[in-house]
Amino acid sequence: MSIIANRPLHALGVCDQVAALDAGEVSSVELTQHCLDRIKQHDGSLNSLICSDASAALAAAAAADANRQSGDSAPLTGVPLVHKDIFCTIELPTTCGSRMLESYVSPYEASVVSRLASAGMVTLGKANMDEFAMGSSNENSFFGAVENPWKRTAVPGGSSGGSAALVAARLAPAATATDTGGSIRQPAAFCGVTGIKPTYGRVSRYGMIAFASSFDQGGVIAASADDCAAVLHAMSGHDPRDATSSPEDVPDWPGALAKGGGLSGLRIGVPEEFFADGLDEGVAVAVRAGLAEMEASGATLVPISLAKQSLGISAYYIVAPAEASSNLSRFDGVRFGHRCDNPVDLADLYERSRAEGFGAEVQRRILIGAYVLSAGFYDAYYKKAQQVRQLIASEFDEAFQSVDLIAGPTTPTVAFDRGAKSDDPVSMYLNDLYTVSANLCGLPALSMPCGFDQDLPVGLQLIGRAFDEERLLRAANHFQQITDWHTRMPEVA
Ligand code: GLN
DSSP states (O other): SSSSTTOOOOOOOOOHHHHHHHTSSSSHHHHHHHHHHHHHHHHHHHOOEEEEEEHHHHHHEEEEEEEETOOOOOOTTHHHHHHHHOOOOOOSOOOOOOOOGGTTTOSSOOOHHHHHHHHEEEEEEEEEEEEGOOOOSSOOOTTOOOBBTTTBBOOOOSSSSHHHHHHTTTTTSEEEEOOOOSSTTTHHHHHTTTEEEOTTTBOTTTTTTTTSTOOOOOEEEEESSEEEHHHHHHHHHHOTTTTOOOOOOOOOOHHHHHTTOOOTOOOEEEEEESSSTOOOOOOOEEEHHHHHHHTTTTTTTEOOGGGGGGGGHHHHHHHHHHHHHGGGGGGSSSSSSOOOOSSHHHHHHHHHHHHHOOOHHHHHHHHHHHHHHSTTTTTIIIIIIHHHHHHHHHHHHHHHHOEEEEEESSSSSSOBBBOOOOOOOOHGGGTTTTHHHHHHOOEEEEEEEEEEEEEEEEEEEEETTTTTTHHHHHHHHHHHOOOOOOOOOOOOO
């Protein structure tokens, strides 16, 4: 039976593309050309990519086809993808969405990029993002806002807004992304696609530009959980070049999903705090309907309480800026990136290069970070936030004694309009209400589409025990076998 059947090539996800390539129904050059055509046709308005290189992509695709012909292929040989522009690449510039790195070309490559290239994937280009991954709407990119393909006046979420928007618009079957406080899951939710942030340490941070190093984690956005599993498997694993990379073995997630299996016996904790004040009614309805589907498939829904959950935002927005203020001190106008014209002395060089190179939100984070780390305020803010982080982690540990997964909404609302929150940082930060806890505790978490509210996609979040991505992926994969939300595609005219 034909894999492609009557479907357009962009309706094929990662696994379908592999199957079609294996069956000889299509070549990597054809798949890659199809993506490049769609990028050309639709990305002018979406603005989901910062750069692409058609000839390099086609050359890589031709090499992939040749490797397949000679029987020398890896699991994903010939499947195209886009990298979030936070991952260093040698052939393409790496801007991190910032004027600071506007024309920066890295002398080395991120481990994620090398691993996916070794797995045979073809790089199409680099995805737009909030500057230095700080934001929840992609409005903080130096390269302009990204449109949500479901509603052109709405934001795609952030910081991996380009990755989510381009997968939703089917410009590529998958994109890499990063998640420090929700930046994979929140844009995946806003754009109606699936995104997974694995356990901290699962994916190497080598060559991934640092925002808040104790939270930052690479992952993937694709249409479905099985597509995410395939790409995540190829990018995970120990890397001696990242001191926080975990030595844990990477299970065969694609193999586990292929075995199938329902949800019977699965205990899903549903925290009451995830459905409290601040959650839009339409989002709650869609998420509860999704949970009911899982229950009908044999899962047991267990009401739980995570009382410390509400402290997550405050703790995150102290510790993450603190780490950012330290990480971003390297951008001094001397070693990397933007340098101001005609500095009068060294202090002027530092000050003007940073004032010109960093946008407003990045400057705000650096100021907050420097403040909470300063001698007079360290105990009151930074130290206390780290203690809260511990409390939240203990609460999760306790919850996971009696449940296998925790579920709820990914975001309190569906995608909002551009400009609606840009003058109010605190209301922007509240987007991350349900996502930051997993980052504070390093836990794996996934968002998958579970319905619509006001004609915009709603995301259902699953959080798992550390290193238990398999259970997340299996639950999501099963959900996607009994529902079709993940197959819905926006009209991109
Ligand atoms: N929205 C959050 C922030 O602005 C999370 C960003 C991220 O995960 N990179 O910090």
